[in-house]
Amino acid sequence: MATRISKTPQSPTQKADKKRIEVLKAAGKCFRKTGFHQTSMQQICAETGLGPGAVYRYFTGKEAIIEAMVEEERRQARAMLLQMRDAASIQQALSTATRLFAERYRAGSDASLMTEVYAEGMRSKRVGTVLRKIEAEWIMGLSNLLRIAQARGQIDASLDAAQTALFLTGMWDGMVIRQHFHAHDDPQALPIFFETMIARLLAKDNKVAGKPLTTPPLENSLFAEELKKRAESEDLRQLSLI
Amino acid sequence: MATRISKTPQSPTQKADKKRIEVLKAAGKCFRKTGFHQTSMQQICAETGLGPGAVYRYFTGKEAIIEAMVEEERRQARAMLLQMRDAASIQQALSTATRLFAERYRAGSDASLMTEVYAEGMRSKRVGTVLRKIEAEWIMGLSNLLRIAQARGQIDASLDAAQTALFLTGMWDGMVIRQHFHAHDDPQALPIFFETMIARLLAKDNKVAGKPLTTPPLENSLFAEELKKRAESEDLRQLSLI
Structure with missing residues (x-):
């Protein structure tokens, strides 16, 4: 019986895996360029060169x-x-x-x-x-x-x-x-x-022990109180970011 | 001459500052709820209760x-x-x-x-x-x-x-x-x-010096090479995130 092995054929699963990875790569490229939220599924489809049907077959969304x-x-x-x-x-x-x-x-x-x-x-x-x-x-x-x-x-x-x-x-x-x-x-x-x-x-x-012996409360100094007050202030919390 | 100081009057600048801070607070609230990119200027206007004209007077955009x-x-x-x-x-x-x-x-x-x-x-x-x-x-x-x-x-x-x-x-x-x-x-x-x-x-x-004495090259071990290869692989870079 003669066998013909000119090229390893890809199973349907392998083909699907390859396409899935292509979509992931294209999405990664778009996300890096414009950010996750500013990238649309349409842009990802365009980047892959596959139709929307193909993309949505693998992923329901971003x-x-x-x-x-x-x-x-x-x-x-x-x-x-x-x-x-x-x-x-x-x-x-x-x-x-x-x-x-x-x-x-x-x-x-x-x-x-x-x-x-x-x-x-x-x-x-x-x-x-x-x-x-x-x-x-x-x-x-x-x-x-x-x-x-x-x-x-x-x-x-x-x-x-x-x-x-x-x-x-x-x-x-x-x-x-x-x-x-x-x-x-x-x-x-x-x-x-x-x-x-x-x-x-x-x-x-290292002479400083790796584990704190107890769980000490936040220092009760004037400094700690002042900082805590600032952190708790709703006004500041709403404005501040970092 | 009689003076009437029932309430400290606000200067136009103070009023403007107050409104500006109100807009910032409202925006902070929206950003926390839905994220920076998914918040629209319209939502911020709605949250402040001020008209779009008032909001845009202080900020040109997000x-x-x-x-x-x-x-x-x-x-x-x-x-x-x-x-x-x-x-x-x-x-x-x-x-x-x-x-x-x-x-x-x-x-x-x-x-x-x-x-x-x-x-x-x-x-x-x-x-x-x-x-x-x-x-x-x-x-x-x-x-x-x-x-x-x-x-x-x-x-x-x-x-x-x-x-x-x-x-x-x-x-x-x-x-x-x-x-x-x-x-x-x-x-x-x-x-x-x-x-x-x-x-x-x-x-x-601490017996470990705070400063590295020289700038040593990345270790030339098999391990370092393998990790470096992985990091440089375009395929992995495009897929990986963290």
């Missing part, structure tokens, strides 16, 4: 597209955690991760899309649910890496691993935002400083 | 409103820095600031608006310019506080004050974002952990 992007992000985060686990030390893994986050979001459009998705996740229940799921998985994975490093004596064992993972992740978010609002002669300076700060935080010989 | 909100924020940041300067110690000032930021942005709508404004500032030149100005002023003020604390021997003198100010500000951004994507039995736990981390960072007895 929220569904954002959801799929976050799901894709989850796969990547999982792969990154596996790579970090195989690094020579946790210090090296975190240092590399810091620079990669800085590089990945150096373009304003990428960082802007990231912050827009966070904003959307705080407002939209649907996007929020997906984001919280991926975040929980990421924090659990990073906490486990930190626990292994603690067991190996690489970092301070007194640190709460889950809280430290949250702190590191928050710090990376902040770094990505900061690098867009401050001029730097050397774009490497900020991530390198963040790396140094991580090393200080995790150092075993 | 960008001008955001600009005014950021300007108001600048005034508040300046006041906060003055208060921090008068605190008993830099540790107390930073600890109080950490909790106040956490409280102020505990509501999802407030944190969402904050992140939306950041996203807008990365995309819109006009909003970006105003944000960068207020950020520069804030970082300069915070750096000065840190330098005074260094001179007084309260914190590690080897730390670069400006970079540390950037780090702290980024860390606060990250904390505000994180507290919305992770469930906590105790909402105080995260800000308290962040406070502890700040104490570790600034501690004088």
Whole structure:
């Protein structure tokens, strides 16, 4: 019996997956250019070159597209955690991760899309649910890496691993935002400083305990009271942003 | 000559200022509810109860409103820095600031608006310019506080004050974002952990130097290469968000 294998044929599922990814890419391009809310489904259809019917076959709307992007992000985060686990030390893994986050979001459009998705996740229940799921998985994975490093004596064992993972992740978010609002002669300076700060935080010989012994109340000083009053003032809250 | 002072009369300027603030408040309310981009000028007019003519007399559009909100924020940041300067110690000032930021942005709508404004500032030149100005002023003020604390021997003198100010500000951004994507039995736990981390960072007895001695290249390990390859892959970049 003769066989003809001139080209591996694509199954209908593979073809559909490919088209789905094309739509996601086109949407990402539009979102980066004009922002999530100012992009219409029509613009995404135009960018893909597919008819609206084809686009709507895969996604019911922009929220569904954002959801799929976050799901894709989850796969990547999982792969990154596996790579970090195989690094020579946790210090090296975190240092590399810091620079990669800085590089990945150096373009304003990428960082802007990231912050827009966070904003959307705080407002939209649907996007929020997906984001919280991926975040929980990421924090659990990073906490486990930190626990292994603690067991190996690489970092301070007194640190709460889950809280430290949250702190590191928050710090990376902040770094990505900061690098867009401050001029730097050397774009490497900020991530390198963040790396140094991580090393200080995790150092075993740090004399400041990793865990607060109690939950102290907000200081009762005149200063704290004044600031608290300001923060509680409805007038200020309504006007202020940052 | 008889004088009649039943009520302090408002000058035309005071009246205008009051109306301007009313518009800003109404806009803030709308932005918190539905987001910056999904709010129309018509909705803001409806919320103020003033006619469109009155609203447009003060602001040419939504960008001008955001600009005014950021300007108001600048005034508040300046006041906060003055208060921090008068605190008993830099540790107390930073600890109080950490909790106040956490409280102020505990509501999802407030944190969402904050992140939306950041996203807008990365995309819109006009909003970006105003944000960068207020950020520069804030970082300069915070750096000065840190330098005074260094001179007084309260914190590690080897730390670069400006970079540390950037780090702290980024860390606060990250904390505000994180507290919305992770469930906590105790909402105080995260800000308290962040406070502890700040104490570790600034501690004088930290054996890890505050400044990197050189600017080392990204590690040349297999791990770093693999991650770099992933980050550079156009396909992944187009799909990924976070």
